[in-house]
Amino acid sequence: MRFEITEDCILCGICAEECPIEAIKKEENIYVIDQEFCTECGSCSYVCDVGAIISK
Amino acid sequence: MKKVTSDLRENYDVVIVGSGPGGAGVAKALTGSGLKTVIIERASLPRDKMCSALVLPRARKIITEEYGEIPSEFYIEPIEVKGHRLFVTNDSEVINVPWGAVFPEQEVPEYALNVTSRSDLDLWLCRQSDASLVDNCLFVDSQLEEDHIVLEVKDRGRYKKVATKFLVGADGMRSKVRRSVAPEFDRSIIWQPVYEECYQGSIDLDPEYFYMFFDRRITDNFASVVQKRGNITLTTTVNEDKSSKKYLWIFKEMLESKHGLKITNTVSTTGHVKNNMTQMNNYIFGKGNILIAGEANGLMESIDAALITGKTAGTAILQSIESGKSALECFIKSESLISEKERGEKIQSDFLNAV
Numbered sequence: 166m167r168f169e170i171t172e173d174c175i176l177c178g179i180c181a182e183e184c185p186i187e188a189i190k191k192e193e194n195i196y197v198i199d200q201e202f203c204t205e206c207g208s209c210s211y212v213c214d215v216g217a218i219i220s221k
Numbered sequence: 222m223k224k225v226t227s228d229l230r231e232n233y234d235v236v237i238v239g240s241g242p243g244g245a246g247v248a249k250a251l252t253g254s255g256l257k258t259v260i261i262e263r264a265s266l267p268r269d270k271m272c273s274a275l276v277l278p279r280a281r282k283i284i285t286e287e288y289g290e291i292p293s294e295f296y297i298e299p300i301e302v303k304g305h306r307l308f309v310t311n312d313s314e315v316i317n318v319p320w321g322a323v324f325p326e327q328e329v330p331e332y333a334l335n336v337t338s339r340s341d342l343d344l345w346l347c348r349q350s351d352a353s354l355v356d357n358c359l360f361v362d363s364q365l366e367e368d369h370i371v372l373e374v375k376d377r378g379r380y381k382k383v384a385t386k387f388l389v390g391a392d393g394m395r396s397k398v399r400r401s402v403a404p405e406f407d408r409s410i411i412w413q414p415v416y417e418e419c420y421q422g423s424i425d426l427d428p429e430y431f432y433m434f435f436d437r438r439i440t441d442n443f444a445s446v447v448q449k450r451g452n453i454t455l456t457t458t459v460n461e462d463k464s465s466k467k468y469l470w471i472f473k474e475m476l477e478s479k480h481g482l483k484i485t486n487t488v489s490t491t492g493h494v495k496n497n498m499t500q501m502n503n504y505i506f507g508k509g510n511i512l513i514a515g516e517a518n519g520l521m522e523s524i525d526a527a528l529i530t531g532k533t534a535g536t537a538i539l540q541s542i543e544s545g546k547s548a549l550e551c552f553i554k555s556e557s558l559i560s561e562k563e564r565g566e567k568i569q570s571d572f573l574n575a576v
Contacts, residue, residue, distance in 0.1 A: 166491055185395060185412050185494040186461050201464050204414040204492030208395065211263055211359055216378075 166205050166220045170196050173217035180209035180218060226266060227353040229376045232384040233257045235538060236372060238360040238398050240266065240347050241339075242280075242524045243391030243515020246531020247538075248350035249287065254539060258352040261374065263359040267340035270393075271417055271456070271493050273447045274336050275302050275431060278320050278329035280525035287528075288349045291334065295341050297449045299429045301332035306430040311438065311475055317430075323572055325564070333431070335449060346528075363388055363401040365509060387538045387548055388511045391531055394496055396517035402508040407496075410503065413442055416465035416492040417456040418473070424453050425481035439472040442495070446476070452488055458495055465492060495522070502566060506558075510548045512537060521565040533557045 170180070174195045181189040181196055188202040189209060198209070198218075210218040235251060237244045240262035251258050262268065276284065276291065284291060304319040320333060336342050347354055359375040372383045390398020400407055426432050428448035435443055442458035455476070457469045476482035498504065498519025507513045514534040515527035537552035544551065552558060 166489070186414050201466060202414070204416050204465050204494065205490060206395075206414075206493040 166207070167200065168198055168203060168205060168207065168210055168218055168220050170198055170209075171217050171219055173215050175215055175217070177214070179212050179214070183208050183212045226356045227259075229261070229355045229358055229374070229381065229383065230257075230259070231382075233259050234385065235259070235352075235387045235389065236261060236370075236383060236385040237352065237389045237391055239391035239393060239396075239515065239517070240268070240354065240356075241270070241343050241391060241393065241515060241527060242346055243517065243527035243531040243534075244389070245288075245343065245346035245350065246528040246533075247389045247391060247514060247535040248347060248352035248531075250532045250535025251352065251538065252350045256538075258350075260347055260352050260354050261358040261360060262354070262356045264356065266354065266356040267344040268356075269338050269340040269491075270343070271415065271491050272339045273431060273445065273454075273456075274338050274342070274449070275447065276334040276336060276342070276524060277324065278331065278333060279324055279326045280523070280528065281334055282326075282329045283525055283528050284346070287532075288346060291336065291342065292345065295336045295345070297335050297337045299448070300335055301429070302335050302431055303332050303429050304431070306427070306432050308432070308434045308436065311434065311436040311479065318575075323568060325567070337449065360390075360392065360397050363398065363511060365511075370510060386510060387541070389531075389534050389538075390507075390511065390513045390517050391515040391527070391534075392517055394516055394522075395494060396513060398511065399505050399513050399517050402511050402513070403505050406505060410501070411497040412461050413458050413495045413497070414461060414463075414465040414492060415456060415458045415495055416469050416490070417454060418469060418490045419452055419454040419488040420484040421451060421486050421488055422453055422482065422484040423451075424448070424476065424483070434472070436475075439468055439475060444469075444472050453482070453484075461494075499565065499569060504562070506553055507549045510538075510541065512548050512552050520562055521568075526561060526565065529557060529561050533561070 234256040235258040307316045361373040432446040441460045444457035504519040512534040540551040541548040
């Protein structure tokens with residue numbers, strides 16, 4: 166299951182704090198998941214308060 | 222399976238975080254006590270989790286004796302898995318290691334039971350108790366008040382406060398309850414990403430064995446192959462500075478070249494993280510009336526250890542009510558926790574030495 170951060174991201178950074186392997190980094194207007202390192206654990210999507218992290 | 226979940230209330234006697242075997246163990250021990258008990262689960266039930274979904278001999282015995290016969294509709298072929306087969310390096314000869322060679326218990330079934338997945342099994346275990354079950358409910362934080370605990374949860378997307386006398390964190394490796402009692406602890410331990418892919422296809426490995434690979438070119442811990450009705454699941458664990466996906470693909474290529482793996486399509490991918498609490502004998506059992514059970518406390522990562530430490534936590538809560546001592550004091554003094562700890566440490570050192 167692949168996870169992606171959508172444009173609904175409000176830049177709160179909680180997902181990046183929650184990620185156990187620091188695979189989420191802030192870019193200009195959005196946080197981005199490094200898909201190479203992401204282990205698809207889903208922790209980020211559980212903590213996102215605005216539903217900006219979707220799984221595919 | 223019919224889903225049976227309730228609405229979240231504002232106060233309970235016992236809140237259990239996590240609907241795995243740890244949580245089920247606590248709930249079972251409290252069944253019939255009259256305590257208002259709830260299991261909260263962050264995912265939507267039934268929820269799957271990354272696991273070989275092999276019920277090992279000791280777990281089979283505990284479940285049969287204390288929960289009932291696992292429903293046969295959960296079984297999947299090959300129904301019984303006979304033991305481990307190890308490749309210490311990719312080029313070494315395979316080593317047969319029966320379950321009984323690693324786990325010391327006598328009078329347990331000889332083989333492990335192969336089940337479809339953890340989703341139905343875990344939900345069934347929780348439903349063998351009289352605890353309420355609330356899903357889509359994420360534990361956020363806990364605060365100790367004078368004579369009770371206040372939890373912050375995110376219930377179906379809305380933040381709420383819940384009051385409880387006792388809290389049990391049975392919420393897995395990345396336990397948030399453990400984090401709420403020991404906020405800096407997670408930074409002091411090592412985390413290892415685990416990644417898994419499941420394929421339809423074929424492979425020249427006997428499906429009646431659980432294959433483990435230890436070659437450092439494919440894993441920093443172990444890599445494994447499990448087969449269920451023609452589906453083949455590959456899993457590997459690496460250190461946090463490495464890409465678990467890349468290593469899994471290297472593992473896949475090795476299996477294609479050496480063990481005849483042929484993939485027709487990819488069914489699913491998933492991942493999580495392990496930590497090194499068990500290897501370092503680094504445990505966290507709780508604080509006051511907050512207990513940590515199952516793999517969250519670091520004793521051992523297995524269904525049977527979770528069932529036992531969950532049961533011990535539930536029993537400790539009953540003892541705490543009776544004696545007036547804190548739940549933690551009753552928990553850490555329980556004989557069953559002490560013997561589980563000794564068992565886990567012996568298995569760790571014996572298995573590591575053997576490999």
